[in-house]
Amino acid sequence: MNQSHDFRVNATPDDEHVFCPDRRSFLAVLAATSAGLLLGTPTFAEAASTGSSLQRKVVDLVKGMRRQGLIQPNEKTSWSVYDFTARQKLVSINEGIPRQAASMIKPFVAQAYFFEMERSRGRLGYSDDVRRTMERMIQRSNNPATNRIIDLVSERQSRRGPADVEAVLKQRAPGVFKETRIVEKIPETGRTYRNLASAHDYSRFLFSVWNNRMPNSQEQRRLMGLPSGNRLSGGVAGLPEAARVYNKTGSTAMLCGDMGIIEIPDRRGRMHAYTMIGVIERPSRTTEYSRWISGRGNAIRRVSNLVYLEMKDRYRLV
Known part of the structure; x- marks a missing residue:
């Protein structure tokens, strides 16, 4: 599977990035350093990797x-x-x-099932019951529905539950799910x-x-x-009603995120699409969940609006 669209940046979990910058990237790193970026803000290496004004x-x-x-010093973020x-x-x-995935893992679970459908050559179907379970999992972020799809995948593997889902993803698309770890089902409390x-x-x-490089991409x-609710366009004043959003949020007492694709027409009616991914992670559970998740959701909305x-300027979007 062609992954040429993505930049290759090696990273360790401690934000210590190993990279070999060209002259432009090196100068960008120096500029970032002189500006006084501190630990916890976007990492120098990745902040310089594209050299884009955005x-x-x-x-x-x-x-x-x-x-x-609005984002605390001990909170770490990722943006793409x-x-x-x-x-x-x-x-x-x-x-x-790698950061906590929360419910953003659910489209990956769906994809594991689609991989198994393809591998089965018709023996594993997409019944109305499975389709409705998928809809509850993605649209309503239903945790029992997610666990049901995990079980359906695992039944065709080694019955190790979540580990089988990860194994299917890594076997079928190792270049896509590189940092993905699926080790637990999602409890009804949502504390995953x-x-x-x-x-x-x-x-x-x-x-x-x-x-369309994944099985059942259209259904995904x-x-x-x-x-459904989202932090990419919902509550973002600047985005037009014509915007289409394909996304999945993730919310726990330690994680606020959203990942998706936004598609908007330009003034001539031509469609333009881009991904927007934002993740904010805490080192420990907040004791003020509603206040925290609302505030971090608004932070993601501000980046999405930017x-x-x-x-809009680039393509004269509506």
Whole structure:
């Protein structure tokens, strides 16, 4: 599977990035250093990796939100934007670092089932019951529905539950799900903290689904496009009603995120699509869940609005 759209940045979980910058990237790193970026803000290496003006704007916006207390010093973030029209990665900030996935893992679970459907050559079907279970999992973020799909995948493997889902993904698309770890089902309380994925994984997945490089890509897009709450356009004043969003949110007392594709027409009616991925992670559970998740959701909305305004200028979007 072609992954040429993504930049290759090696990263360790401690934000210590190993990279070999060219002269332009090296100068960008020096500029970032002189600007006084501190630990917890977007990493120098990835902030310099694309050299895009949008990337600099996102870095500045995140720094500003940290100064305002909208993102705390101990909270880590990842951001990613890919422009399908230009075939260019515009933002890559802490993209390769695995973070808690929460419910953003659910489209991956669906994809594992679609892989098994393809492998079965007709023996595993997509019944109305399975389709409705998928819809509950993605649209309503229903946890028992998610666990049911995990079981259906595992029944055709070694009955190890979540580990079988990860194994299917790694076997069928190892270049996409590189940092993905699926080790637990999702309890009814929703307190799932051990499943992991990186913004880069989400980016590669969305790229593949949008370009029909995954089995049942059309159905995956339909599921992710069903009306539901999101932090990419919902509550974002600048985005037009004409925007179509294909996404999945993730919310726990330690994680606020959203990953998806936004598609908007230009003034001539031509459609332009881009990915928008934002993840904010805490080191411990918040004791004020509603307040925290609302505030971090608004931080993601501010970045999404910034990205939209950039794309609007670039393509004369409505």
